[in-house]
Amino acid sequence: MRSRLVPVLLLDSRKRLVKTRQFSEEVYIGDPFNVIRIFNEKEVDEICVLDIDASQEGRSPDLGVISELASECFMPMSYGGGIRSAADVAPILAAGVEKVVIGRAAAEATLIKELAGSFGSQAVAACIDCRRVNDGWRVALDRGRTLTSIDPVTYAEMIEQAGAGEIMLQSIDRDGERQGYDTQLISRVSAAVDLPVVALGGAGNLEHLLEGLRAGASAVASGSAFVFIGRLRAVLITYPSMRDLESRQSAKTQR
Numbered sequence: 001m002r003s004r005l006v007p008v009l010l011l012d013s014r015k016r017l018v019k020t021r022q023f024s025e026e027v028y029i030g031d032p033f034n035v036i037r038i039f040n041e042k043e044v045d046e047i048c049v050l051d052i053d054a055s056q057e058g059r060s061p062d063l064g065v066i067s068e069l070a071s072e073c074f075m076p077m078s079y080g081g082g083i084r085s086a087a088d089v090a091p092i093l094a095a096g097v098e099k100v101v102i103g104r105a106a107a108e109a110t111l112i113k114e115l116a117g118s119f120g121s122q123a124v125a126a127c128i129d130c131r132r133v134n135d136g137w138r139v140a141l142d143r144g145r146t147l148t149s150i151d152p153v154t155y156a157e158m159i160e161q162a163g164a165g166e167i168m169l170q171s172i173d174r175d176g177e178r179q180g181y182d183t184q185l186i187s188r189v190s191a192a193v194d195l196p197v198v199a200l201g202g203a204g205n206l207e208h209l210l211e212g213l214r215a216g217a218s219a220v221a222s223g224s225a226f227v228f229i230g231r232l233r234a235v236l237i238t239y240p241s242m243r244d245l246e247s248r249q250s251a252k253t254q255r
Contacts, residue, residue, distance in 0.1 A: 004045040004219035005209060005240065007226040008200060009035060011081070013053040015065055019223050020052070021176035023129075023144040029227055029235055033072055039226075040074040042239040047073060048101065048168075048221060051081025055104055056143060060084075063091050070096035078125060085111070086118050099123045101168060104141045107148075109162040116163030125166040125198070126159045128152050130185060132173050137185055144172045152185065153192045160193045167193065168221065171201035178204025178224050178233075183215035190216030204228070206240050 009032055012018045017035055018026040029035070032049070039047060049069055054061065061082045070077055079092055080101030089100050099122065105111050106126040115124045129144060130137045130152045139150045156167055169189050171182040181202045190197045196218035203209050203222035212220040229236040 003213050004198075006046050006048055006198060006219055006221035007039055007044055007239065008048045008050065008221050008223045010223060011049060011051045011053075011065075013057060015062070018052075019176060019227060023172055023175055025176070027233070032069060035227075035237055036069060036072045038237045039239065040072070042237075044075050044239050045219075046076040046078065046098070048078045048080070050079075050101065052143065054082030061088055061092060063095065066092055066097060067095040080125075080127060086114050089115055089119060089123075093119060093123060099125050099165070101125045101127050102164075103127045103129070106159060106164070107141060109158055112159060112162035112164050116165070121163050121165035124164045125168055126164040127168040127170060128155055128159070128189075129170050129172055130182075132171075132182070132185075137182075140172055152189050156189050156193045156195075156197075160195050164195065166196045166198060168198045168200055169217075174202030176224055177202055178208075178228065180204070180208045181212045181215065181217075181220075183211055186212060186215040186217050190218075206244060209240075 010018050017029040017032040019029050020026050059082050066079055076098040078099045078101050079097045080103055083100055083102055084105055092100055129140045131140045137152050139148045139152055139155045174182055179202060181199050186199050198219040198221050199212035199217035200221040203225040209220045226239055227235055227237055
């Protein structure tokens with residue numbers, strides 16, 4: 001199976017597309033529907049849409065918006081934000097979403113077990129947000145506001161045992177910085193579980209995406225790498241072709 005490159009779109013409470021830095025400093029990017037149409041033209045592998053305010057505001061998923069976004073997508077789409085039960089998930093999948101991304105609620109293994117049992121592991125991805133602490137990492141919840149005592153490897157193993165089909169591994173410290181992934185974090189978690197690990201947080205260019213794959217990720221995801229260009233972070237929707245990816249991989253191997 002070839003590597004996947006996954007644009008991640010963040011929606012705020014007003015359903016605008018934004019980009020964050022270390023989970024704050026939200027910058028307006030554009031209308032999510034227009035951006036999805038551009039990604040359709042670029043034939044992206046899949047797309048992930050996250051409502052970053054839903055859980056904090058106690059909102060349930062906005063099924064109307066989700067349905068409209070899914071109907072615009074020509075590629076597989078995953079969705080996360082405000083999901084607390086199987087009752088939330090059923091209509092989301094029925095609307096055409098391929099899988100749901102569980103954030104804070106993933107701390108409750110019972111929910112993952114319930115979702116995997118009801119819809120299949122392939123429909124359930126769990127997002128692990130991490131902060132670096134001294135020489136290691138700790139899992140953080142509530143958009144990074146709550147730092148737990150749990151290390152991401154232990155958390156990933158729990159998620160795997162609960163029945164999730166995929167892990168989205170995110171470095172909060174590198175979110176939006178465009179300086180590259182935390183490759184040590186990716187390597188440790190990827191080596192500890194058999195689940196596909198999707199790296200997120202820090203990529204700013206094609207080389208960073210390749211570094212994430214070389215570190216052990218099954219797929220690499222980013223917001224910045226696909227919506228910003230240049231030092232001044234000008235908004236430009238881009239997506240590398242498979243020819244670009246394979247050519248860069250080949251050149252790296254031959255060195």
